[in-house]
Amino acid sequence: MCDLIPTPRVSTSISKSKLWHLPARFHCPIIGTCLMPTEIRQLAAKLGDKEIAREGDYWLHTYMVSHCSNKNRIALALQKHLDKKYAAAIKRFSKAKSDDAVMALWKEHLQQGKVAEAFWAALCHPHSSYQLQEHLYEEVHMLSHQIGAGQRADLKRLADSQDEVKLLTKRLEEQEKKHLKSAANKEQQIHQLQQQLEQLQADNATLKRENHSLRHAGNQQPKQALIVEGSDWRQQYKLSERRVEKLTAQLQQQSEQMTALEQLMMPRSDSCEGCDNQDCHKNPDFNGRKVLCVGGQHKMTGSYKELVNRCNGEFSHHDGGKEDSRKRLESMLNAADVIVCATDCVSHDAYYRLKRFCKANDKPYLFLPNSGLSSFAMAINSMAEKVAANPNSGQEIKIVNAG
Structure with missing residues (x-):
């Protein structure tokens, strides 16, 4: 707030409703609450103060507040703009004929969030006492602090939300990349399956043609096919017979070798003359050779x-x-x-x-x-x-x- 020298509290009512008639310390909350920075900048440009219009919001706000203490072209322009902007609220408040009535309308508008229009209409009301104006000033002053704290909380929530948006955006991009990659793989698989299906269909068609040809040939020459097949079986049978004969000869040879070995390994008897033991075998004799x-x-x-x-x-x-x-x-x-x-x-x-x-x-x-x-x-x-x-x-x- 742009507080200047405090104005002593008096109990007399204020009959004047012009901006420059109000206490100087009221000008800061009026300009800050009832006008947007863009409106102030447009007014400055309209009044020909183009250099001022290019300044920052705070400097422009201070400039306007400093010209509200007396009647001048800037104060007159501000008064005209505020009366025009809040004409409907001024008309509603004009029905009030006492402080209590003005206070009731103020509370009603405050609950509806219409602080700016109610603040201007109540301060300029001809029946608003100084005590009522002080009360309105105090409430708006505290509201500004609450709004500032709320804005800071909103800014923090906004920053957190922006970080969350960045994180979600990154995740979304990653998901999109995965989806695109998966879609590309699926498309490739579908293409491969289509090629395999086409190949199978072609093979199936070829097999059908070959089957038809074989059936046609079989109907025409069944005897010749059986003769060829019988010849193959006879050849295989002869080969099997020769293999059986070879294996039989090998088995016979091994059997003879085992018999000879078993005979030689039988227990020897030094007195075989006159022996009638059928299990006894007399080995061949080298006679000491x-x-x-x-x-x-x-x-x-x-x-x-x-x-x-x-x-x-x-x-x-x-x-x-x-x-x-x-x-x-x-x-x-x-x-x-x-x-x-x-x-x-x-x-x-x-x-x-x-x-x-x-x-x-x-x-x-x-x-x-x-x-x-x-x-x-x-x-x-x-x-x-x-x-x-x-x-x-x-x-x-x-x-x-x-x-």
Whole structure:
């Protein structure tokens, strides 16, 4: 408020209703409450004070207040503008003939929020006493503080609302981006599904055409198709028969090897003469001949030796060129009566030297396809039987197997 020198309170009524007749300290709330800054600026421009009209709101407000204490062109313009602006309120208040009536109208307008028009109409009313004018001034003064506090609260709420709007705007933008991205992905998926559907439809049409063609061809040449199919089945049957024959031969060979091994592994009896035990088996007899095993698995050497010993033979072994020397093989071949060679565990050099030596010296020998114990047992059993059948043949006995 633009309070100047306080005016002493008096109890006499004020009959004057002009702006410059009112106490000077009333001018500030009148200008500030009853006129908007834009109105004041327009009045200043209309009065020719263009420089003043370009000043700030506070400076322009102070300028107008300072010209209200006496009758001048600015005070007259303000009086005219206020009377015209609040003519309806002045007319309503003119019906009041006492302070109480003016106060009643003031409270009524105050409840309706019509502070500015009621303030001007009540202050300029010819029946408003000084005490009433002071009361109105005090109420408007306090209202200005309340309005200021409310404005500050409103400004804070406005700032908070603006921050919230920014946050919500940011979230909305993020949601829009996600939505656009999701929409783009959905559109791409739809496009891919459409392509797949078109491809499936094309494939379906092709299959229908092929099915129709096959049915047409089947109706025309059913016998020829059956003949071709029967020929295929016969060919498959022949292949299956050959495979069965091959497997049967392998099974027979394995069975013979197992039988030979089982016979050699049966418990021996030193007195078999006159024995009527059907479970007892008499092993073939090498009659002390030397049996040389060339190659084979080193870990099976003990088992090889056990089988030869059971057939009354003297076992010796050469590893087939892995560690034993060539000279040692030559001497062992000379000393042996019977030679067995496992072809899957022997060097090429030892294999061909053994073969040449046995043919040149009429040595009985046998090549085994593998170094398994059952194969070795079958070979020992076969060779022992031939040696037993020709006990005096010596080196002239020759047993040659494949190889």
